[in-house]
Amino acid sequence: MLVLRSVHVHHGHLHVLKGVDLHVGEGEIVAIVGANGAGKSTLLGTIAGVYAPTEGEILFEHKPLPYGKVEHIVDKGICLVPERRQIFDSLSVKDHLLLGAYRRQRRDRQEVKRDYERVLGLFPKLQTMLDRPGGLLSGGEQQMLAIARGLMARPKLLLLDEPSLGLAPLVVKEVMGMLRGLCDQFHTAMILVEQNVRAALQTADYAYVLERGAIVLHGKAAELLADERVAEAYLGAADRR
Amino acid sequence: MEAWSQFVQLLFSGLTVGSIYALVALGFVITYSVTGILNLAQGDFAMLGALLCMTFVNSGMPFVLAIGLSIAAVMAVGALFERLAIQPARRSSVAVLIIITIGASFVFRGIALLAWGTDPYALRPFTGHGALEVFGAVIQWQSVWAIVISLASFAALHLFFQRTYIGKAVAACVINPFAARLMGIDIRKMSLGAVAVSAGLGALAGIVIAPISGASYDMGMMIGLKAFIAAVVGGLTNAPAAIAGAFLVGLLESFAEGYLSSGYKEAISFGLLLLVLLFMPNGLFAKMTGKRV
Numbered sequence A: 001m002l003v004l005r006s007v008h009v010h011h012g013h014l015h016v017l018k019g020v021d022l023h024v025g026e027g028e029i030v031a032i033v034g035a036n037g038a039g040k041s042t043l044l045g046t047i048a049g050v051y052a053p054t055e056g057e058i059l060f061e062h063k064p065l066p067y068g069k070v071e072h073i074v075d076k077g078i079c080l081v082p083e084r085r086q087i088f089d090s091l092s093v094k095d096h097l098l099l100g101a102y103r104r105q106r107r108d109r110q111e112v113k114r115d116y117e118r119v120l121g122l123f124p125k126l127q128t129m130l131d132r133p134g135g136l137l138s139g140g141e142q143q144m145l146a147i148a149r150g151l152m153a154r155p156k157l158l159l160l161d162e163p164s165l166g167l168a169p170l171v172v173k174e175v176m177g178m179l180r181g182l183c184d185q186f187h188t189a190m191i192l193v194e195q196n197v198r199a200a201l202q203t204a205d206y207a208y209v210l211e212r213g214a215i216v217l218h219g220k221a222a223e224l225l226a227d228e229r230v231a232e233a234y235l236g237a238a239d240r241r
Numbered sequence B: 001m002e003a004w005s006q007f008v009q010l011l012f013s014g015l016t017v018g019s020i021y022a023l024v025a026l027g028f029v030i031t032y033s034v035t036g037i038l039n040l041a042q043g044d045f046a047m048l049g050a051l052l053c054m055t056f057v058n059s060g061m062p063f064v065l066a067i068g069l070s071i072a073a074v075m076a077v078g079a080l081f082e083r084l085a086i087q088p089a090r091r092s093s094v095a096v097l098i099i100i101t102i103g104a105s106f107v108f109r110g111i112a113l114l115a116w117g118t119d120p121y122a123l124r125p126f127t128g129h130g131a132l133e134v135f136g137a138v139i140q141w142q143s144v145w146a147i148v149i150s151l152a153s154f155a156a157l158h159l160f161f162q163r164t165y166i167g168k169a170v171a172a173c174v175i176n177p178f179a180a181r182l183m184g185i186d187i188r189k190m191s192l193g194a195v196a197v198s199a200g201l202g203a204l205a206g207i208v209i210a211p212i213s214g215a216s217y218d219m220g221m222m223i224g225l226k227a228f229i230a231a232v233v234g235g236l237t238n239a240p241a242a243i244a245g246a247f248l249v250g251l252l253e254s255f256a257e258g259y260l261s262s263g264y265k266e267a268i269s270f271g272l273l274l275l276v277l278l279f280m281p282n283g284l285f286a287k288m289t290g291k292r293v
């Protein structure tokens, strides 16, 4: 459903993505792993319409994505849950979820209402803190809220940027463990960017390794998990738990 | 008893100008919170509102219609100003943007000068020329209107931001524009709306004060400056603090004028601005109130 063909992106003079090819199939979870500064967030931001590619093309459901306006890309069914969660400190959990459906709010109120219930069913923890300001939630709760907010847009493709960032190992397990079920239940595909390579590869179907703006390796997630090069570079002793 | 009635008189006159400053200061705060721009043409919206309303009324239009129409017209001017002057320069430096708004202020004043000349005009009070006597002080009904209308506006805005969906979307843009954009909130539309509403608040302020102090092409300058002081005293992004700042400025001015001499009036508000900027650049109420909107 999503195809990137030799996409290049610049931040000013900085050449960040140098010809990225990528493919995401219907209902698939695709992991993108790589070191700090490799360009992972830039890649997700480009798909979500925050940055414009300087070269190459991005096709979503066989059509080129409209660049320049993020909101049009949300309408097409792509939603980015950004790095560091980006919660609205003083807005309540409930408001976050309702605002997540901003583009659909006026069109189908009934369906938004149904989705609201479904999302809360998926994250029962949020159900108990609907009136709490987002800023007062714990890191794990904020991450769940960010994902829930993204789901409220009813994307066909959900982009998650480092959902495990700053979470305790047990919470990482909890969050990662939900992703597959969430994709199935909401019929959405997912691109998962992670520093926690092991967790990402255990969750995903397919994976790409991004290094300094280029894909250096890709394959089935299970195969990459067993790959020596990956083990050496990304599954070092520090990451073994 | 004489002293007491003088006190009440000064108190009310301070509250009256305070509520005018507060309406304009809220415009500063809303525009600044949503767009990050300090719009120094804010006071001129008050001037445009007052003069337009006066013209409409003199042409025989019913008063309420004239008020509504002039506010709508000034909101349209605000929207146009946002699209033509602010939006294209969005990525410029703060200094450039401020200079643009000063330029716009000159343009508004120039147009008003051509259309209405230099003479001040009078607008008739909303409800007759009668006055109210409180503790021996004579309070014009228009003062009561000014205070009531501004309080009603604050309440309406508060409800808008606390209770409505679109109000929360605006708040989201203020708190985290990046995240708001990712949810598909069009921040350019929000910016347009914010400037238009700020212009409308300014117009309302001008219309309410015109029966008391008249309307002229250059009235926006002083109102704008005082409201700016109020907004800065409140910390620029904090609406309740800006309102408090506006009443503080209004009361200080009124009492300085009454008890000292009228010469001290301006000195006091600008002195307050300097003190705040020097010692509490985040506003007088920064610690007391914490988070905004």
Ligand SMILES: Nc1ncnc2c1ncn2[C@@H]1O[C@H](COP(=O)(O)OP(=O)(O)OP(=O)(O)O)[C@@H](O)[C@H]1O
Residues within 6 Å of the ligand: A011, A012, A014, A016, A034, A035, A036, A037, A038, A039, A040, A041, A042, A043, A083, A195
């Ligand atoms: N908005 C921006 N403007 C300018 N440069 C940027 C911007 N965003 C990222 N960069 C630069 O682009 C490069 C890639 O950044 P990016 O955030 O995409 O990396 P990343 O792989 O997500 O890293 P991390 O794992 O630390 O999140 C970095 O050198 C960064 O400094």
Ligand SMILES: [Mg+2]
Residues within 6 Å of the ligand: A040, A041, A042, A083, A161
């Ligand atoms: Mg990143």
